[in-house]
Amino acid sequence: MTWNILLTCPPMIMTLNHCQERFAAEDLNVFVPDFQQQMSEAALCEIIADFDGVIAGDDPFTAKVLKTGRAGRLRVLAKWGIGVDAIDLEAARDLGIFTSNTPNVFGDEVADVALGYTLMLARQLHKMDAAVRQGEWLKIQGTSLRGKVAGVIGVGSIGQAIVRRLRALGMEVLGYDVHPINPDFCQESQLQSVSLDRLFQDSDCILLACNLTPQNHHLLNAAAFAQMKDGVWIVNVARGGLVDESALIPAIERGKVGAAALDVFETEPLPADHPLTQFDQVICGSHNSSNTREAVLRVNQLAIDHVVRDLKRSAAGEVPG
Template identity: 70%
Template sequence: MTWRILITCPPMLASIESCQERFKTENLEVVTPEIVQQLSEDELCQIIAEFDGVIAGDDPFTAKVLEIGQKGQLKVLAKWGIGVDAIDLEAAKNLGIYTSNTPNVFGDEVADVALGYTLLLARQLHKIDSAIRQGNWLKIQGTSLRNKVAGIIGVGSIGAAIARRFKVMGMNLLGYDVRTIDPKLCQETQLKQVELHQLFQASDCIVLACNLTPENYHLLDEKAFNQMKNGTWIVNVARGPIIDEKALINALDSGRIAGAALDVFESEPITTENPLVKYEQVIMGSHNSSNTREAVLRVNQIAIDNLVRDLKRASGENQ
């Protein structure tokens, strides 16, 4: 049996040649559209019924998209990566569409970027580089990380990897999570689990490493920023909508937030019309923190494993 598969994840599309032999072995007929970040709901609605399965990026697999797909031949939706906030999981379940993701795969990669962003905020290395290229010998007095307090929101595999790196830098660690944080990690890094308001009030640097859920949408809003110290840094390697960008702009204007490093945004890709691009104290990324060659090749295979497993289940081959 040959299955027709849509792939919409940009990192996988960029490394698709490495998967060709596997596609052939698994009898997958693969379609690879041109994508910058993700397909829109309308774009998905136009094509989704043609496919047995999808390896998805951050595309909006809404109930509408899934219903159209299920009326066609869609059986399986395999998420490339961790976050499933763009998928209506309840609708998929009700429609009998198998879903999966690839958890615990990017801890080191995303943590490396979180540390890199924090170092840039502390030492402004990017500004020095830019100035020297323009003929200026810029001397910026930075900030030492040792003994600063880092508050990590979301202490799963990524948050834990961030904690280990920050501990090596001599930082004191606070963590917030809706679940009990691994006691072994707390012992290893001296991280202290606290309530959210305590983290806001005590942290010099706040790092977002949590999943996006309905409960934490705009978690960092006007009220949250007002609880923070003057001069706090924000690093977001999670999901854009966890931060209310209008509230962040107000906090930057007031000086409550001294700087921010944002790998993700409320709407992606952002345009030059986004007010945040005008703030030189904001470092911007392209939702790219998990994108290393090693990680991509590894997760490509896991996503294919999940896809093929569920296609066989849906067709009754595993029964």
């Protein structure tokens, strides 16, 4: 039996040639639509009913999209990557659509980028590079990281990898998570598990590494910034919706936030005229921290594993648990 699969994950699309043999072996007829970063709800609704399964990026799989798909062929939704905040999981369950993701796969990759951003904020390496390319010889007095306090919000696989890297720099690290943090990890890494309020109040640099949920949307808002040290740094390698950008912008303008490195934004791609692009103390990324060749090829195969497994389960008459 041949299954029709919609593929909307940019990193997987960019390495499609490495998947073709596996697609053929699994009888998957894969279609790649024309889009940038992610598809819209309307665009998904136009085509979703024609597919048995999806290997998804960060597209909005709302109840409307899922109902439209379920009225046709859709039975399986495999999320490439970790975050499932764009998927209405309750609607998928009610409609009998199998869902999956690929957790615990990008810890080192995302942590490397978080470390890189932290170093760039401390030493302004990007500014010196730009200046030298323009014939200038810029000398910036940086900030030593040893002894500074970093606060990591979200201490799962990614957060733990970030903690290890920050500790190697000689930083004191505070951690907050809605779930209990493994005490063995705390002992091993000398991480202090603290309340969110204390993390806000005591950190020189705050790094976001948690999932986005309805409960933590705009976790960093005006009230949170008000608790923080003057000149705090913000590093976000998680989800744009964790930060209220309408509160972040004035916090940067008045110096409450001294610098920020943002790999993710509330709207992606970030418009060129967005106010955040006007600050030279803000580093802007392109939601790319997990994107290494090794990680992408590894997760491609996991996503295919999941979509094939769940298609077979659906064909056998199973229903999602």
